Structure formats: C-alpha cells, structure tokens
Amino acid sequence: MVKGYAGRFLDVDLSRGAVKDVTFPESVLVNYVGGRGLAAKILWDRLGERWRDVDPLGPENLLLALTGPLTNWYPGTRVSVSGKSPQSNGIIGSTASGEFSSELRAAGYDGLVVSGESDSPVYVLVTDDRGEIRDAKHLWGKKGKETVRLINKEVRAELAGRQPGRGLWREPGILYIGPAGESKVRVAAVMQKWSHAAGYGGYGAVMGSKNLKALVAKGTGPQPAVADIDEVRRLWAEVTQVMFSNDRLRRWGTGYGGYEVGARSSSEPVRNWQEEWHDERGFGGSKFDFRYWIKRYWSDFGCPSACMKIAMVKTGPFKGAIGDNPDYELEAYEGPNLGIYDPGGCIYMSVVCDELGLSGINGGNLLAFAAELYQRGILTREDVGMDLKWGDAKAFAELAEKICRREGIGEVLAEGTYRAAKKISEMKGVDVMKYAVHVKGVEVGAHGTRSGLDVKPASYACAVQGGDHTSTVYDAYDEMTMVFADSAVICSMNAWRPGYDLVFRYYRAVTGLGTTRDEWCKVLGHRITHIQRAALLLGGPDIVWDPVKDDDNPPRFYEPLPSGPFTGKETGRATVEELKKQYYNAIGWDERGIPKPEVLKALGLDDVDRALEIVRQS
Amino acid sequence: MWPEASRIRVFMLVPGVEIPHLCAQCDDYPCVKACPADALSVDEKTGAVLVSREKCTACGSCIDACPGKVPFLHPRDNYAVICDLCGGDPECVKECMAARFDAIRLVQESVSVSRRLFARPPEEFTEDVATNMYGEYAEELV
Numbered sequence: 001m002v003k004g005y006a007g008r009f010l011d012v013d014l015s016r017g018a019v020k021d022v023t024f025p026e027s028v029l030v031n032y033v034g035g036r037g038l039a040a041k042i043l044w045d046r047l048g049e050r051w052r053d054v055d056p057l058g059p060e061n062l063l064l065a066l067t068g069p070l071t072n073w074y075p076g077t078r079v080s081v082s083g084k085s086p087q088s089n090g091i092i093g094s095t096a097s098g099e100f101s102s103e104l105r106a107a108g109y110d111g112l113v114v115s116g117e118s119d120s121p122v123y124v125l126v127t128d129d130r131g132e133i134r135d136a137k138h139l140w141g142k143k144g145k146e147t148v149r150l151i152n153k154e155v156r157a158e159l160a161g162r163q164p165g166r167g168l169w170r171e172p173g174i175l176y177i178g179p180a181g182e183s184k185v186r187v188a189a190v191m192q193k194w195s196h197a198a199g200y201g202g203y204g205a206v207m208g209s210k211n212l213k214a215l216v217a218k219g220t221g222p223q224p225a226v227a228d229i230d231e232v233r234r235l236w237a238e239v240t241q242v243m244f245s246n247d248r249l250r251r252w253g254t255g256y257g258g259y260e261v262g263a264r265s266s267s268e269p270v271r272n273w274q275e276e277w278h279d280e281r282g283f284g285g286s287k288f289d290f291r292y293w294i295k296r297y298w299s300d301f302g303c304p305s306a307c308m309k310i311a312m313v314k315t316g317p318f319k320g321a322i323g324d325n326p327d328y329e330l331e332a333y334e335g336p337n338l339g340i341y342d343p344g345g346c347i348y349m350s351v352v353c354d355e356l357g358l359s360g361i362n363g364g365n366l367l368a369f370a371a372e373l374y375q376r377g378i379l380t381r382e383d384v385g386m387d388l389k390w391g392d393a394k395a396f397a398e399l400a401e402k403i404c405r406r407e408g409i410g411e412v413l414a415e416g417t418y419r420a421a422k423k424i425s426e427m428k429g430v431d432v433m434k435y436a437v438h439v440k441g442v443e444v445g446a447h448g449t450r451s452g453l454d455v456k457p458a459s460y461a462c463a464v465q466g467g468d469h470t471s472t473v474y475d476a477y478d479e480m481t482m483v484f485a486d487s488a489v490i491c492s493m494n495a496w497r498p499g500y501d502l503v504f505r506y507y508r509a510v511t512g513l514g515t516t517r518d519e520w521c522k523v524l525g526h527r528i529t530h531i532q533r534a535a536l537l538l539g540g541p542d543i544v545w546d547p548v549k550d551d552d553n554p555p556r557f558y559e560p561l562p563s564g565p566f567t568g569k570e571t572g573r574a575t576v577e578e579l580k581k582q583y584y585n586a587i588g589w590d591e592r593g594i595p596k597p598e599v600l601k602a603l604g605l606d607d608v609d610r611a612l613e614i615v616r617q618s
Numbered sequence: 619m620w621p622e623a624s625r626i627r628v629f630m631l632v633p634g635v636e637i638p639h640l641c642a643q644c645d646d647y648p649c650v651k652a653c654p655a656d657a658l659s660v661d662e663k664t665g666a667v668l669v670s671r672e673k674c675t676a677c678g679s680c681i682d683a684c685p686g687k688v689p690f691l692h693p694r695d696n697y698a699v700i701c702d703l704c705g706g707d708p709e710c711v712k713e714c715m716a717a718r719f720d721a722i723r724l725v726q727e728s729v730s731v732s733r734r735l736f737a738r739p740p741e742e743f744t745e746d747v748a749t750n751m752y753g754e755y756a757e758e759l760v
Contacts, residue, residue, distance in 0.1 A: 167678070314753070
C-alpha cells in the first residue's frame, strides 16, 4: 500500500446536502499523486466527456481542495485548489499556503471533492473521520479578517461543546472566500489566514457559485504514516538546512523583487505593462521593512523559509492597513502596475484585495487594465463613476469594491480582464484587446518576456495554465517538476534550491514507491499536462481557444519597451514561433498544438484522444 | 508528526499571533493538588509535573485547576498531557537547535513565584500580543 496518504477523500454534494467518504484506486494515486495531477484526473473522469458544456460557475463543476503525499512531510504546507476554471475554462492547479491541509490530513482526509450548489450559504466542517455541511448565512458578505475571526470562534466553541473536559481547542484551518468570490468575480481567490491566496484560476468564484463560503478542517490525529521515517527525518533536516542558507528569501521574502525586477530585469509591470522598468529607490525591501514590518519572520506550519512578513501602516492616509507584506507579485501588481510607488499605498491596496478575497495578481492586472482605458479616454469618468488616475490607491480601492459589488462598470470588470476587454470593445466600438495582458483568460504573472532576462518568450504561450507564472514551460522536461510540486503539493520555493533529485528521493521515502525524476518528467507529468491541455482546448461553454491564434503572448509583449536599459526590445515574433515549434515537438503536440493521437495512446489516454477529435476537426 | 499530541501546542487564534502554549512550571502545583486520582506527581530532579497514564481517569480536574488551562487530553489515548521536561533533557530544545531556529534554550534558574504568571489561557496571551502588534486595531481582530 502506498504511504503518505490518509487514504480517504470527502465527497460533498451541496445540491443534495450529502457528505460521504470516497477513495481512489491505488493506481490513480501512484500515477496522479495528488493536488493538481489528481485534480486533472478527477475532473477529466467526471466531466471530460461533456467538458465543453460544463459551466465553470454552474452546479455541475467541481471544486477540489486536495493535498498530496508530501504535504506537511516536506517542509512547508500547502493545499491545491482546482476545478474547471472560470478564467481559462481549462484546469488550473492553484495552491495556497496554510494549515488547512495539515488539519485536513490530521482529520483523516487527503482532500475534498465538492459538487452541486447549495440553496443558501454554507460551509463544510471536517473533523476527525467526518464532514458536515453547516449554515453560513451569518458569514456571507463578510470580508477576510472578520470571516477568519468568526469561524475560529464558532468552530472552537462547537468542538469544546462536543467534548467537554477535553481541554482547549486550537484553531481550525480555513479555506474561504470573500465578497469577490461571493459575487462570482472571475478574479476571486480562495483564501487562507488573511492574505494567503490560491489566486490563479478564479476558484473563489467557483466557491461563490456553489454558495460555499468556506471549507474548515480540525483534526486531532497524526499526519499519515510514511514508508521510511528515518530517511524522511534525514531529508527534512537537509531541506531545512538548505533553506536556512537562503538568506535572501528568509530576510526579504520575495519582496526584494519590487525594486529589482523593475530596475535590473526590466520585466515588472508598470502601468498595465506600458513599461517594465522603473528605478524608484523608495519602492524596495528596505522601505517596506524599516517603515512597515511588525513581524519579520513568519511561516506556516513546518516551513523553515519564513518568507512571509506582516506589514502595518501606522500613519498617513493608509493608516490601519494590516496584512502580509506584499510579496514580489503583489508589490508589482498593487504597486508600479497601478502607478503606485509608495510602499504604504501598495500595502493598503494589497490589504484591500485580501479583504475582498480578490486575487492580488489577477485583480491588480484588471484594475490597471481599467486605468489604462481611462488614461486613453476609452473609459470616461461617467463610465467609471470617478476619476481613475495612476497612483491613486484610494480610487483603485473603490473600484475594487465596485467590482465585488458588480456595480456600474464593476459588473463588466467582474468578468476578468479578457472577458471585460471583449465586452468593452463591443460597448465602445474600439478594439481594447491589445491592452488586455492575459494568456488564455488568465492574467499574466508579474514577469515580462520582453527584456529577455525573465520568463522565456514562449513560456506563457504554450502553458496549460495560461498566464500563471508558477507554471510556465520551456523544454517539456524540467518544467514537469513544477507540475510535481503542485501534485505532491509542496511549496516550489522550498523545492528549487534543494533540487528535484532530492525532492524525488523525498517522495520515494514518504510513499515507498520507486518513482524517479526521469519517469515523472517523461511520462507521469506529461500525462497530467496532456489532460490539462485537452481541457484547455475544449474549453467552453463561453470560450473556445484556438491554439494557432491563442498560443501566444499578450499583444503588449510585442510592443518595444519604451524605457530603461532595454529600450526598444520586444519579445520577437519569430523567436516565439520557433520556440513554440520546438516545444510542441518535445511534448508531442501537432503543428497546431493539439496532442498527437499516438502520443496520447502510448500514455493510455485513449479517452483524451477521442475527446480531442472535435478540436482536430475544427 | 502529530501536533495535537504535542506537549507544546501553538495557538494562532489571530493570524500572525502565535502563542506557544505549554506548562509554565508553577511553583505551587495547582494541577497536582487538584488531581483526585493521584495520577500527577512532581519530578524530584526537574520539578516538572509527571502524569501516570495508568492512574489518569481523564476527568479534567487538572485542566480546570490550571490557571492557563494548559493540560489537555491525548487525542487517542485519553490521558492528561503535561510537559515533563523530558526528564531534564528536552527534545524540543534539541530539535530547535538542530534546525538552527535557536528559539528555545535550556536555562538553569531557581524556582520563582513569577513562573505562575505565565500560566495563562491562550486567549489572554493573544489579546496582549495582538494589542502589542496591532495596537488599537487588535480589538476588531481578536
């Protein structure tokens, strides 16, 4: 029996109000591992045949919250959230850090499969060996901090009542949505704690569509047993030592990027990617740290890296903003991308997004898209209901609130950058698609391709997760390690430096399996990627991508950089096409980017092959 | 790996406010005095409270008696869990040093009445630390 699993999943049907334990055959766990890989398998098995007809925001879609065998055994703790994405209409494995997964596994479950739709707001509570659906009417409409506070209080009191005399209960792990998810905003994240988000994919909207406010877990058992505990202990120590030597990450988190990625790499979004360079010395780790941090080393369960820092604005117009210090992505997207170079304003905007449960990356992209249309006079003061000038954090905050209330222009923007761009193009009779910085409906991460120093030219274009910067592609081999991190459900930040040879040793020690890195990168990872590719190409019902046209960068990435040391550089159409060809070839897709029948059949994916016939014939 | 069976439990009732919760080594032993089953005793060498699994009836009297509500019942074996200082060579210190966190050290000090002041419920600690961290905003967070 493969180790590292609790061995059970909780199947929740919200339409019928039914909860039951389910298991998956060992062969499924061995081949798809957990998290993103298992999500792809479950989604394909249950929805694959009618993928195009499944509305991501309808009751038929699934919301998956899955751990993997390495979760908590490998330093750091994450959970993978998936389903049919309301952004890409394919499958995205989005992960968030936090103790939900350790509590879930302590309760005896590896994950949840949630289907259907509840009549009224509910949350799911998982405790030792059981799950139940509970009323959440009193939680609906609540922002992040209040949601966490109320659920903590309520669940601890409930558990104390069930077992009086047992002693005090620690807090549960909570995966929840804010007002953004409730309003089915397509850039809504699934949140943990105050600021930890599974942002890509729009799964907050999926939870909202199901009237599902939160998944809550509190278990009292041990983590699932591993195959070789002595080896796991040795490897734990090794990873911990390596990560302790990563001083930069420990000291600054990824927040050193807010200055560096602009000033050095010229690949940071500035005012909706009109530029990718800035040299604002006031916008960097030093300022964030010395003026705003009230906690310098913070980690979730078991993580030696402590890349999180807590920021609090104590004076000035943004006084009272408290949350995780923006990591690089949020420094960029809630900073220079909005024309904000004041760290206090950037922290404030990050907190606004966190409180609303808006993905800081996708949401920041969306806000800047609106601001550029305002700058160009395409959206007017009347359209927006206010001035929307670069750098005006309060205005952006107000717009974010409007989006979450779907009020005025917020109704249009709530559909995310790509869909909003289509709608506004129709409304205004002006083509605004060139200002939409997305790949296949997924707003692009804060790493540009133009300077040549960051993400490679075709890495977003060919990715099965679109603009997700944590899952870009380049050679069809090494990138599979990212698929592994999301499937074993570990933090890729804690995996890069120790290296994937060690990660696979870890995987073998935990599971008792013999899986090698080579086997994963040539076979198992490809299988998952092909399923994700098939789902992405099938898409539907509102969007069907054409790989020939849509396997591409945002138009903006072909405009020459207007400023900085790389002025004049752009991504280069010819290079992109050449790299695309190489990639298709390496992974086994035809010249149009469709997985080849013989490749799928050799991997035993005959049903995926059949489903793709409709794409091949179009 | 079993956080709920650990003699040190870390509460985080408010994000960012971690409260390690463990026996404060009171000099007056209210838990030992309250035990009706004679299951609790004092380690002569370290002064730590020792729990006899055989004698413990899981009645919860020690939890009620503890000013910090520190003891709890073991989730599987149902007996009171209290830090026993590992006989004077605490495993937590070794682990913490080995991992280079250096957050827990072993110190030698004489018994003090002040130790009792650290036997407090996590909710109280949380309010203090949250106020220290978040100032006036702590009220709406706790």
